[in-house]
Amino acid sequence: MLRLTLLLLAITATRARMNVLFLVSDDMRPELTIFEGKDFPSPVHPPIHSPNLDALARKSLLLKRAHVQQAVCAPSRSSLLTGRRPDTTHVYDLQAYWRDVGGNFTTIPQYFKEHGYRTIGSGKIFHPGTASGYNDPISWTDPYFHVGKEADNFVYKEKVTWLSVPMDLLKNNSLADTQNADYAVNMIRQAAPQARSGERPFFIAQGFFKPHLPFVAPQMFFDMYPESSISLPPNLYAPDKMPVIAWSNYSELRSGYVDLEKFHISGDINTTLPNDVILNLRRGYYSALSYTDYELGRLIQEVENQGLANNTIISFWGDHGWQLGEHGEWCKHTNFELATHAPMMVHVPGLTDKGIVTEELTEFVDLFPTLVEAAGLPPINLCPENSTNVLVCTEGTSLIPLITNPASPNWKKAVFSQYPRNEYNGDQMGYSITTDHYRYTEWVKFNLQPEYKPDWTQVFGVELYDHYGDPQENKNLAYDSAYSAVVAQLSKQLHAGWRAALPK
Numbered sequence: 001m002l003r004l005t006l007l008l009l010a011i012t013a014t015r016a017r018m019n020v021l022f023l024v025s026d027d028m029r030p031e032l033t034i035f036e037g038k039d040f041p042s043p044v045h046p047p048i049h050s051p052n053l054d055a056l057a058r059k060s061l062l063l064k065r066a067h068v069q070q071a072v073c074a075p076s077r078s079s080l081l082t083g084r085r086p087d088t089t090h091v092y093d094l095q096a097y098w099r100d101v102g103g104n105f106t107t108i109p110q111y112f113k114e115h116g117y118r119t120i121g122s123g124k125i126f127h128p129g130t131a132s133g134y135n136d137p138i139s140w141t142d143p144y145f146h147v148g149k150e151a152d153n154f155v156y157k158e159k160v161t162w163l164s165v166p167m168d169l170l171k172n173n174s175l176a177d178t179q180n181a182d183y184a185v186n187m188i189r190q191a192a193p194q195a196r197s198g199e200r201p202f203f204i205a206q207g208f209f210k211p212h213l214p215f216v217a218p219q220m221f222f223d224m225y226p227e228s229s230i231s232l233p234p235n236l237y238a239p240d241k242m243p244v245i246a247w248s249n250y251s252e253l254r255s256g257y258v259d260l261e262k263f264h265i266s267g268d269i270n271t272t273l274p275n276d277v278i279l280n281l282r283r284g285y286y287s288a289l290s291y292t293d294y295e296l297g298r299l300i301q302e303v304e305n306q307g308l309a310n311n312t313i314i315s316f317w318g319d320h321g322w323q324l325g326e327h328g329e330w331c332k333h334t335n336f337e338l339a340t341h342a343p344m345m346v347h348v349p350g351l352t353d354k355g356i357v358t359e360e361l362t363e364f365v366d367l368f369p370t371l372v373e374a375a376g377l378p379p380i381n382l383c384p385e386n387s388t389n390v391l392v393c394t395e396g397t398s399l400i401p402l403i404t405n406p407a408s409p410n411w412k413k414a415v416f417s418q419y420p421r422n423e424y425n426g427d428q429m430g431y432s433i434t435t436d437h438y439r440y441t442e443w444v445k446f447n448l449q450p451e452y453k454p455d456w457t458q459v460f461g462v463e464l465y466d467h468y469g470d471p472q473e474n475k476n477l478a479y480d481s482a483y484s485a486v487v488a489q490l491s492k493q494l495h496a497g498w499r500a501a502l503p504k
Contacts, residue, residue, distance in 0.1 A: 016195065017198065018201065020314075021206075022108070022109070022125070022206070023205075023296055023316040023317075024123075024316075024318070025207075026209050026212040026318070027212040027322045028211055028319075028343060029318065029322045029338060029343075030318070032053055033050065034050075034058075046225055046229035046231075048289065048290070049224045051297070052293050052296050053343075055300075056300060056314060056347060059347050059354070061347075061356045062355070065361050066343070066362045066363065067341055068320045071320040071321065071335070072332050073127045074095075075089070077125070078126070078127070078132075080317070080319075082102075082106070083108075083367075083368030084098075084102070084394070085395050085416070086418060088102060090102040093420075095130050096131060103387065105390075107136060107139045108371060109140060112203040112375070115377050116200065118194070118201070119141045119204075119205075120142045120184075120187045120203070121140050122146065122207070123177070123181075123206050123209065126139075128148070142187075147176045149176055152175050154169070155169055155173075159214070159256055160257060160259045161214055161215065161281060162215035162216070163214060164218075165216060177292065178295060180206065180207070180208070185302045187202075188306060188308075189306065192308060210288040213253065214257070214284075215287060217288045217291035225286050230283045232278055237327065238269045238328060238329070241479055242476050243461025243476075245428060245430070245460050245461045246443065247269050248267075248329065248332075248333035250333070253331055281324065310349045311349060312349065316343065317344040321337075321341050321342050323339060340432065340434070344364065344367065348403070352403060358407070359406075361412060366397050366399050368380065380394045395498065397412060410503050412503050413436070414493060414498075416432065416497070428446055430444075431454060432494075435493075437467060437468055438464060438490060439465045439467065440463065441464075442459055443462070444456055462487070464490070
């Protein structure tokens with residue numbers, strides 16, 4: 001660890017301070033070629049066309065088992081961007097702003113801004129609207145740029161779940177993600193001279209709306225996925241013995257899309273959509289993902305065009321996973337592996353150029369201290385038990401040690417996610433712990449303000465999935481007497497919390 005720290009110091013001392021390109025996608029699960037393995041075994045899907053993410057991964061620390069803290073946009077983003085977990089930010093829905101309900105916590109771009117960086121944001125970084133005080137103006141040196149979904153209205157005339165946009169319609173108009181990416185490309189060009197000279201490094205953040213619903217993408221990306229190449233999910237039914245509270249009725253997908261209205265979808269457990277609808281939705285999702293990859297590639301290429309590739313940290317993450325009909329489930333809003341597991345990678349010039357893959361368990365709260373350490377900024381301390389009045393601290397762990405030892409025996413042995421029920425008002429909370437072998441969840445009574453703590457004595461449901469024998473989580477073993485000792489041990493670990501699972 002000391003040798004790595006010295007190397008980082010040497011890198012930052014011999015050249016201008018490193019810039020940061022901070023890339024985000026919405027609703028992207030890690031169904032990429034670079035993530036192939038037990039979670040997405042072939043031939044569940046066709047090969048995903050993501051050449052730019054694949055290329056970035058080959059020169060990054062690729063975190064194959066990264067988990068979000070809550071599988072929905074605003075809580076996940078608030079958690080990652082402040083480095084604190086939902087029970088600290090007090091953000092569990094799409095409206096609450098952590099500065100109002102949790103504390104005046106410093107964000108990643110704000111921290112870089114306070115250390116002399118030019119910080120520029122466009123697209124969807126924070127959840128827009130009240131959940132971020134309208135893109136958290138204090139985080140940026142430049143006015144925030146945000147072209148919203150209304151930009152797609154020139155082709156998106158009615159509310160449908162997916163749309164293949166003919167290429168000739170894009171000759172004179174651009175979709176929202178393209179417009180936001182255009183802005184970011186121009187800002188890289190504008191910021192490059194000061195970054196090259198060392199006068200002022202940049203932190204440029206670009207957030208993509210896709211592959212979020214509706215799956216609107218240019219026809220060229222749909223052409224990459226012929227209808228005949230798309231498969232149904234391998235598990236169309238809810239897990240055996242799953243507690244009802246674990247289920248989400250995927251209201252996001254059922255919210256007024258005209259192409260689904262005739263099916264009168266209930267969202268109930270073990271109901272599903274017609275096979276042709278499932279196939280079309282999966283195809284639309286993959287196409288929107290490849291569209292995101294294309295736009296993301298333009299920004300990475302511009303960094304290279306400006307001669308800054310050797311001096312720019314590039315991070316990429318998706319804000320949570322997404323269910324595409326597995327278990328008959330859709331969208332996020334659960335604690336299933338498919339909802340909490342999301343892509344994340346970090347390229348640090350001079351350290352990760354040859355590509356490093358880790359299967360260690362990691363969390364999205366780990367990114368803040370990682371970027372700070374990689375850039376050579378003053379390190380961030382671990383948050384105390386009550387950090388309400390602490391502006392800068394982290395509830396994560398820097399990932400830099402995994403660069404030199406991607407299979408570290410001293411790394412954290414568990415990661416934590418949670419999800420509220422009862423229409424987001426916090427009456428119940430599902431707390432999950434994921435270890436190398438298992439995912440274990442307790443759905444319990446949750447006390448909101450001022451405690452923001454679970455009542456472990458009031459339990460509404462328990463889940464246990466064996467990821468060795470059942471990686472798709474088809475059988476809940478929590479009520480199997482043969483696993484009573486495992487349940488007792490994981491319950492103890494869950495109640496002890498994330499601090500007890502920190503690296504030794």
